[in-house]
Amino acid sequence: MLLSLLVIAVCYFAGEGVSHVLPLPLPGPIVGLLLLLFAFKLWPALFTLMARHIPALLAHLALLFLPATVGIMVSYRLLDGYWPAVITAVIVSTILSLLAGVLVFRYADKQR
Numbered sequence: 001m002l003l004s005l006l007v008i009a010v011c012y013f014a015g016e017g018v019s020h021v022l023p024l025p026l027p028g029p030i031v032g033l034l035l036l037l038f039a040f041k042l043w044p045a046l047f048t049l050m051a052r053h054i055p056a057l058l059a060h061l062a063l064l065f066l067p068a069t070v071g072i073m074v075s076y077r078l079l080d081g082y083w084p085a086v087i088t089a090v091i092v093s094t095i096l097s098l099l100a101g102v103l104v105f106r107y108a109d110k111q112r
């Protein structure tokens with residue numbers, strides 16, 4: 001489990017570094033996820049090793065959202081006047097994410 005967390009942390013910090021050094025229009029965590037995907041493609045054994053820990057990581061997924069939530073709560077005054085737009089963006093993005101998940105599931109189910 002510690003090795004899986006270490007791999008995730010290394011990819012995260014590498015993504016942050018790449019995002020700051022190169023003029024990419026992607027945030028660091030997204031670059032880190034792409035680096036993790038690339039690592040999985042290069043070393044399939046890494047994915048096999050980490051796959052055992054995925055259920056435990058997903059069980060604590062809410063912890064990954066804590067920093068963003070705390071950041072919003074600390075700087076809520078910056079959002080003053082933008083709450084309708086923020087709430088609308090959250091609702092619309094949630095609906096689109098659910099729809100995308102359903103479409104991917106249906107596509108994957110047809111491939112079986």
